[in-house]
Amino acid sequence: MLRISTDIPHIQVVTAGAVGCAWEGVIMGRQGCSLSDRQIKTIIRLLASTDMQIGDIADRMDCSKSYIIWINRKYSVRLYEGKRSSWKLTG
Numbered sequence: 001m002l003r004i005s006t007d008i009p010h011i012q013v014v015t016a017g018a019v020g021c022a023w024e025g026v027i028m029g030r031q032g033c034s035l036s037d038r039q040i041k042t043i044i045r046l047l048a049s050t051d052m053q054i055g056d057i058a059d060r061m062d063c064s065k066s067y068i069i070w071i072n073r074k075y076s077v078r079l080y081e082g083k084r085s086s087w088k089l090t091g
Helices: 037-049 054-061 065-075
Strands: 003-005 011-016 018-023 026-031
Touching (some): 037 065, 054 065
Antiparallel strands (some): 018 026
Protein backbone atom coordinates (compact mmCIF):
# COMPACT_ATOMS: atom_id res chain seq x y z
CA MET A 1 0.00 0.00 0.00
CA LEU A 2 1.39 3.38 -1.00
CA ARG A 3 0.54 6.39 1.12
CA ILE A 4 1.39 9.97 0.19
CA SER A 5 1.06 12.80 2.66
CA THR A 6 1.05 16.37 1.37
CA ASP A 7 0.35 18.29 4.56
CA ILE A 8 3.21 20.68 3.84
CA PRO A 9 3.45 21.79 0.18
CA HIS A 10 7.22 21.33 -0.24
CA ILE A 11 7.56 18.05 1.67
CA GLN A 12 6.28 14.73 0.43
CA VAL A 13 6.56 11.57 2.51
CA VAL A 14 6.06 8.30 0.69
CA THR A 15 5.69 5.04 2.59
CA ALA A 16 5.95 1.66 0.89
CA GLY A 17 8.10 -0.62 3.03
CA ALA A 18 10.86 1.99 3.17
CA VAL A 19 10.42 5.57 4.29
CA GLY A 20 11.78 8.42 2.19
CA CYS A 21 11.18 12.09 2.03
CA ALA A 22 11.56 14.58 -0.74
CA TRP A 23 12.53 18.19 -0.15
CA GLU A 24 12.00 20.19 -3.32
CA GLY A 25 12.53 17.08 -5.42
CA VAL A 26 15.67 15.83 -3.63
CA ILE A 27 15.50 12.42 -1.97
CA MET A 28 16.72 12.84 1.62
CA GLY A 29 17.00 9.30 2.94
CA ARG A 30 15.32 6.03 3.55
CA GLN A 31 14.91 3.64 6.38
CA GLY A 32 14.54 -0.09 6.54
CA CYS A 33 16.16 -0.98 3.23
CA SER A 34 17.88 -4.33 3.18
CA LEU A 35 20.54 -5.79 0.96
CA SER A 36 20.63 -9.26 -0.53
CA ASP A 37 23.22 -11.86 0.49
CA ARG A 38 24.98 -11.24 -2.80
CA GLN A 39 25.23 -7.49 -2.11
CA ILE A 40 26.57 -8.16 1.39
CA LYS A 41 29.22 -10.51 -0.05
CA THR A 42 30.16 -7.79 -2.54
CA ILE A 43 30.57 -5.29 0.30
CA ILE A 44 32.75 -7.75 2.22
CA ARG A 45 34.86 -8.32 -0.90
CA LEU A 46 35.24 -4.56 -1.44
CA LEU A 47 36.25 -4.07 2.20
CA ALA A 48 38.78 -6.91 2.01
CA SER A 49 40.32 -6.39 -1.41
CA THR A 50 40.23 -2.67 -2.20
CA ASP A 51 41.40 0.55 -0.60
CA MET A 52 37.99 2.17 -1.10
CA GLN A 53 36.79 4.37 1.75
CA ILE A 54 33.56 3.47 3.59
CA GLY A 55 31.69 6.35 1.94
CA ASP A 56 32.78 5.26 -1.54
CA ILE A 57 31.57 1.72 -0.93
CA ALA A 58 28.27 3.06 0.43
CA ASP A 59 27.80 5.22 -2.67
CA ARG A 60 28.63 2.32 -4.97
CA MET A 61 26.26 -0.07 -3.19
CA ASP A 62 23.54 2.59 -2.69
CA CYS A 63 23.30 2.22 1.07
CA SER A 64 24.35 4.17 4.16
CA LYS A 65 27.86 4.41 5.57
CA SER A 66 26.55 3.08 8.88
CA TYR A 67 25.35 -0.09 7.11
CA ILE A 68 28.85 -0.64 5.66
CA ILE A 69 30.37 -0.05 9.11
CA TRP A 70 27.91 -2.54 10.63
CA ILE A 71 28.87 -5.18 8.04
CA ASN A 72 32.56 -4.50 8.67
CA ARG A 73 32.10 -4.97 12.41
CA LYS A 74 29.89 -8.03 12.08
CA TYR A 75 32.27 -9.86 9.72
CA SER A 76 35.50 -8.35 11.15
CA VAL A 77 36.96 -7.41 7.78
CA ARG A 78 38.94 -4.25 8.57
CA LEU A 79 40.46 -3.20 11.88
CA TYR A 80 40.62 0.58 12.16
CA GLU A 81 42.17 0.84 15.66
CA GLY A 82 40.60 4.25 16.28
CA LYS A 83 41.83 5.75 12.99
CA ARG A 84 39.53 6.82 10.20
CA SER A 85 41.87 6.81 7.23
CA SER A 86 43.97 3.70 7.80
CA TRP A 87 43.15 0.10 8.67
CA LYS A 88 44.51 -3.43 8.85
CA LEU A 89 42.83 -6.42 7.32
CA THR A 90 41.88 -9.09 9.82
CA GLY A 91 42.60 -12.60 8.73
